[in-house]
Amino acid sequence: MSILTNVELLEISDKIIEVLDSPMEVEEYEGDVVPAVEDLTDANEGLLVECAILFVDIRGSTTLSDTSWAKSMAKIYRAFVRAMVLCVYKSGGRVRQIVGDRVMGVFVNDKEKKGTEKALEAARAIITIIDYYFNPECRKKLMEKKYNVE
Missing domain, CATH: 3.30.70.1230 (Nucleotide cyclase, GGDEF domain)
Structure with a gap:
C-alpha cells in the first residue's frame, strides 16, 4: 500500500484551501435534465437544479x-x-x-x-x-x- 508523503498531503491540503477560499458562482439551471458530468467544469461554479x-x-x-x-x-x-x-x-x-x-x-x-x-x-x-x-x-x-x- 502506498503512503502519502508530507509533500503530497500538503499539496492536497492546499487544494482544499484553494477551493474553500475561492468565491462560488451559482446560477439557476434552466434545462429539464441534469447536465452530464462531461459538460461541467472543475471551476468553483454551481448550478441550482x-x-x-x-x-x-x-x-x-x-x-x-x-x-x-x-x-x-x-x-x-x-x-x-x-x-x-x-x-x-x-x-x-x-x-x-x-x-x-x-x-x-x-x-x-x-x-x-x-x-x-x-x-x-x-x-x-x-x-x-x-x-x-x-x-x-x-x-x-x-x-x-x-x-x-x-
Whole structure:
C-alpha cells in the first residue's frame, strides 16, 4: 500500500484551501435534465437544479451474493439494474449513477411536472416491477436451478 508523503498531503491540503477560499458562482439551471458530468467544469461554479433524487438497490444484496453463485448474482444484478433504469427513464428521470446494484435517478422539475411527482411515479413503478415481475422471476429461476428443471 502506498503512503502519502508530507509533500503530497500538503499539496492536497492546499487544494482544499484553494477551493474553500475561492468565491462560488451559482446560477439557476434552466434545462429539464441534469447536465452530464462531461459538460461541467472543475471551476468553483454551481448550478441550482430543482429536482428530486431517488436511490434504489437490492435489500440484503451482500448476504444474497455471499450465498449465491457468481453467475446467478451477475444475472440478478443485471436484470435488476436494467429494470430500475427503465423505470427511471419511463417516469421522466435520468440515471446519474450506477454502483453495483444501486441506481441513482434524478428527476428535474419541468413545466408539466415537478421532479418529486416523477420520482414518486418511478417509485410506484419500481415497487410494482419488484413485487409482480422481478421477485417472482428470480424465485422461479432459482428454484429451477436448485431442482435442475431448466
